Amino acid sequence: MTVPRRRRKGTIDVTDNPQQVVVMSSRVRLARNLQGAPFPGWAKKPDRQRALDTIMAAAVALPEMKGGLSQSMDNFTAMEKQLLVEKHLISREHAAKNVGSGVVINPAETVSLMINEEDHLRMQALLPGLCLREVWDTIDRVDSALEAQLDYAYSPKLGYLTACPTNVGTGIRASVMLHLPALVLAEQINQIIQAVNKLGLAVRGLYGEGTEASGNLFQVSNQTTLGEREMDLIERLHKVINQIIEHESNARQALLEKRPQMIYDQVGRAYGILTNACVQSSKEAMNLLSMLRLGVDLDLVRGLNHQQIDELFLTTQPAHLQKQAGQKLSAEQRDVLRASLLRDALKDVQRPKLLAPGFPPPEEAGDEGKTEIA
Amino acid sequence: MLCDICKENEATVHFSQVVGEKVRKIDICEGCAKAKGLTDPGSVSMLGDMLGEFAGEQMPAEAENLRCPACGFTLANFKKTGRLGCGACYETFEGGLKSLLRAMHKGERHIGKVPAKAVAARDLTDQVKSLEEDLQRAISEERYEHAALIRDKIRAVETKMKAEAAK
Numbered sequence: 217m218t219v220p221r222r223r224r225k226g227t228i229d230v231t232d233n234p235q236q237v238v239v240m241s242s243r244v245r246l247a248r249n250l251q252g253a254p255f256p257g258w259a260k261k262p263d264r265q266r267a268l269d270t271i272m273a274a275a276v277a278l279p280e281m282k283g284g285l286s287q288s289m290d291n292f293t294a295m296e297k298q299l300l301v302e303k304h305l306i307s308r309e310h311a312a313k314n315v316g317s318g319v320v321i322n323p324a325e326t327v328s329l330m331i332n333e334e335d336h337l338r339m340q341a342l343l344p345g346l347c348l349r350e351v352w353d354t355i356d357r358v359d360s361a362l363e364a365q366l367d368y369a370y371s372p373k374l375g376y377l378t379a380c381p382t383n384v385g386t387g388i389r390a391s392v393m394l395h396l397p398a399l400v401l402a403e404q405i406n407q408i409i410q411a412v413n414k415l416g417l418a419v420r421g422l423y424g425e426g427t428e429a430s431g432n433l434f435q436v437s438n439q440t441t442l443g444e445r446e447m448d449l450i451e452r453l454h455k456v457i458n459q460i461i462e463h464e465s466n467a468r469q470a471l472l473e474k475r476p477q478m479i480y481d482q483v484g485r486a487y488g489i490l491t492n493a494c495v496q497s498s499k500e501a502m503n504l505l506s507m508l509r510l511g512v513d514l515d516l517v518r519g520l521n522h523q524q525i526d527e528l529f530l531t532t533q534p535a536h537l538q539k540q541a542g543q544k545l546s547a548e549q550r551d552v553l554r555a556s557l558l559r560d561a562l563k564d565v566q567r568p569k570l571l572a573p574g575f576p577p578p579e580e581a582g583d584e585g586k587t588e589i590a
Numbered sequence: 591m592l593c594d595i596c597k598e599n600e601a602t603v604h605f606s607q608v609v610g611e612k613v614r615k616i617d618i619c620e621g622c623a624k625a626k627g628l629t630d631p632g633s634v635s636m637l638g639d640m641l642g643e644f645a646g647e648q649m650p651a652e653a654e655n656l657r658c659p660a661c662g663f664t665l666a667n668f669k670k671t672g673r674l675g676c677g678a679c680y681e682t683f684e685g686g687l688k689s690l691l692r693a694m695h696k697g698e699r700h701i702g703k704v705p706a707k708a709v710a711a712r713d714l715t716d717q718v719k720s721l722e723e724d725l726q727r728a729i730s731e732e733r734y735e736h737a738a739l740i741r742d743k744i745r746a747v748e749t750k751m752k753a754e755a756a757k
Binding site for chain 2: 249251252253254255257258334356359360363364367368369370371372373374375376377379380381382384385386388416439440441442443444445446
């Protein structure tokens with residue numbers, strides 16, 4: 217991770233660079249198709265292969281992609297594909313593809329191209345922290361370079377033509393991954409999601425388990441692609457993200473003031489379990505790491521930074537564990553390895569600060585701040 | 591409230607979206623949400639997955655027999671998958687897609703990035719248009735020599751356009 221993080225020692229100031237505290241990553245993806253060729257879902261095998269060959273040739277010639285990974289999907293094992301999914305470099309749908317689909321990824325793993333997913337070409341730029349403009353610039357550059365080599369399906373009226381009409385126009389999906397533990401703890405998250413939905417933006421979980429997002433991670437993205445300029449959309453999303461960050465910061469302050477024992481307890485329990493458990497499910501680990509991350513944000517946990525925790529979010533995922541073990545593992549084996557990896561990674565982390573002794577202040581009834589998003 | 595899809599179970603998943611002045615509301619049960627991939631954020635948006643269902647209602651009946659001349663795709667295929675067959679399908683099914691696009695997007699016209707090639711083509715079209723105006727003016731003012739020159743210019747630009755299109 218390259219995002220610099222400032223931290224002031226001995227404070228619990230959550231406004232200290234809150235954008236990088238709350239935002240895990242920013243991503244922009246573009247959907248493009250070749251002119252005169254049927255879309256992948258409707259194309260016959262030879263058509264699909266031809267599209268793959270054409271795009272692959274143009275993609276590997278890009279300076280950005282030099283020294284990176286370029287492969288046909290049938291050359292990956294199921295575990296290798298899952299690894300790419302966990303890194304958010306390919307979609308779950310793309311992982312299910314084989315002959316006739318491919319992937320090109322740059323060495324830094326910040327730019328990835330999926331060939332013959334739902335569209336002929338889906339390209340994305342992904343970076344840690346809040347940097348929508350930067351990822352847009354990156355992928356815009358890649359797109360322009362490819363466009364010189366490829367003939368895109370484009371209509372002056374409808375813009376870039378995509379397999380699904382929901383993507384037509386700019387073909388853009390800009391999204392931001394947010395860590396919102398306080399809004400979840402304060403039970404304000406549903407209001408936030410509803411408010412964001414009303415603005416035409418979608419809220420999803422990390423790997424999606426219904427409405428309950430594991431690890432308190434939420435992905436916010438645009439839904440519409442026609443009738444709005446890319447930069448306007450990105451600015452609009454940016455504004456909403458900043459408001460959500462503000463709500464999360466406010467919720468943290470409110471919880472610290474009104475229910476400090478609850479926060480200290482959550483962080484302390486997370487630390488206790490993560491540093492002692494011998495069997496750890498993926499979901500439990502995500503939720504505990506989320507609490508530990510909150511503890512770091514609030515300066516209750518020392519000797520650990522975001523980068524290390526975010527790394528653990530990733531390395532404790534199933535395919536990453538199996539890669540580390542160098543073999544296929546059953547769910548039970550993974551839970552044991554996950555627990556041991558976490559104990560090991562956290563062994564030098566100090567025990568979290570405890571609340572000063574004495575009776576806790578009475579909890580105040582009623583609402584905890586507004587959750588409107590204008 | 592009953593699920594919009596199966597019309598059997600109680601709807602527990604509610605989805606609403608405001609685009610411009612219009613509100614789209616979908617209320618579905620958990621089973622259908624799962625079946626439609628609503629619980630899987632890796633998949634395309636739920637709106638996309640549900641298009642198949644909603645597309646049918648939006649399409650005029652006579653469009654049923656339409657078949658895309660470029661790829662052979664039909665409306666029945668679209669209802670099934672919610673995806674189109676090729677770029678030309680947008681033109682083939684323009685009538686039916688219009689209201690669908692209006693309902694799901696902010697506008698009806700693309701105002702974003704334009705590929706450099708399309709910019710060049712658009713510039714040439716604009717050039718021809720303005721030259722044709724010059725030509726009409728020259729003719730009406732009986733400047734025939736000038737008009738001949740302009741006609742040559744138009745031919746040259748049109749040749750260029752054809753060459754660009756053939757690339």
